[in-house]
Amino acid sequence: NAGVTQTPKFQVLKTGQSMTLQCAQDMNHNSMYWYRQDPGMGLRLIYYSASEGTTDKGEVPNGYNVSRLNKREFSLRLESAAPSQTSVYFCASEQGSTNEKLFFGSGTQLSVL
């Protein structure tokens, strides 16, 4: 039972490069999320998708785009990476009802030089 799978686990980019973080879940969840985590900042919501075909901005969306490709997959794209985007990125999913918990991927450590 894979749960939430994120790729890659580690990535180093140069300023200005682009990349896409991939996330897939096999639990038939409706809602999917992208968070970033910086030291002392907790998890900050970048974008979320309450259902297939919908996406909404979270707390820190600038510099990112997302695609909810289908119910399983939710990708996060950095069009022109900046050092301020150096962080650990977590994808999460949940059924989408009031009392459901989040299931997290293992995270992506991204460094932008």
Place this chain on the structure above:
Amino acid sequence: QKEVEQNSGPLSVPEGAIASLNCTYSDRVSQSFFWYRQYSGKSPELIMSIYSNGDKEDGRFTAQLNKASQYVSLLIRDSQPSDSATYLCAVKVDTGGFKTIFGAGTRLFVKA
């Protein structure tokens, strides 16, 4: 003002003591409340959830919710060194669809 506020700590308690972690949230349509534990280099994992006012106990953990004061807390009794981690308070809000917002987390150290 951040929607979910926590004291970032660190909070240090001796083994066997009670650790008390606190969280406040802003006036939104907050539906449900969660405490996640995160070990260094790992993903967060759920330890408690609470949806209505009052206390909820699960083993050594007790969550307390006071919606009038917009306050949620986590008590850890008989703290163990293995409880040393970052504890993240999370609030699920209804904005037409649900989204979950986290606080900055409180680092807890339990000294043997």
